[in-house]
Amino acid sequence: MTRLAAAPDRTHRLIPSRFPPVNAFEAVTRPEDLEAVMELEGWTNDRLVATRLRRLPQAEWVYGRPNASVVMAAFLHGAPQGTRFADAALGAWYAASSLETAVVEVANGIRGEIALSALQQKTEEMREYTANLAGDFVDIRGTHPELHDPDPASYPSTQGFSRTVRAGPHAGIVYDSVRHAGGTNWVSYRPSGVLDVLQCRHFRLVVPQQGQVHCAEMRLPG
Numbered sequence: 001m002t003r004l005a006a007a008p009d010r011t012h013r014l015i016p017s018r019f020p021p022v023n024a025f026e027a028v029t030r031p032e033d034l035e036a037v038m039e040l041e042g043w044t045n046d047r048l049v050a051t052r053l054r055r056l057p058q059a060e061w062v063y064g065r066p067n068a069s070v071v072m073a074a075f076l077h078g079a080p081q082g083t084r085f086a087d088a089a090l091g092a093w094y095a096a097s098s099l100e101t102a103v104v105e106v107a108n109g110i111r112g113e114i115a116l117s118a119l120q121q122k123t124e125e126m127r128e129y130t131a132n133l134a135g136d137f138v139d140i141r142g143t144h145p146e147l148h149d150p151d152p153a154s155y156p157s158t159q160g161f162s163r164t165v166r167a168g169p170h171a172g173i174v175y176d177s178v179r180h181a182g183g184t185n186w187v188s189y190r191p192s193g194v195l196d197v198l199q200c201r202h203f204r205l206v207v208p209q210q211g212q213v214h215c216a217e218m219r220l221p222g
Helices: 031-041 047-055 068-076 099-115 152-167
Strands: 011-016 093-096 121-133 137-139 172-176 184-188 194-208 214-218
Touching: 011 099, 031 047, 047 068, 068 093, 068 194, 093 099, 093 121, 099 121, 099 184, 099 194, 152 172
Parallel strands: 137 172
Antiparallel strands: 011 093, 011 121, 093 184, 121 194, 172 184, 194 214
């Protein structure tokens, strides 16, 4: 029997501020206008975007509401090699139950970038989004160690599991953070279920190659 769970009212996602929000979807009122707007906004510079949009059921397209572009970007601008629970075909909305877990998860990704460079540390400015994730999530917390393997080499098998869940009736997966002990992560496969999205605080993360991450809230002018 599949164990299910509901997300908390408020989940946290951090996005690098070097990717400024582009409001391509907020003013759209009809799905047939989306591709034209994407062309004007430059979204289709990435050859994968239009292909991914066609893979996403039209009933799941999000437009005409605040931060719609942020939600759609998570699905259309996914990593070319995929992630733990989303393959290269289509991205997903990842979030954490706490800001602390979101910071640790992002810092781990930055450390991966440092490992591929000659840097000793990297500073990244991030903006926080909170959201309410609707629906029932397949709950694998405390189970399935093979799906919680920290080695990215395990992603082909975890992505196979994700395809099964995405094709089913549930909203996504809830799982243990493998980077932050006791933390909880959520991955939603339904853009329409990513609700009440708010841009909140801005942070500066200083991530050393090893050791403690420094995270400070930024006070922006105005």
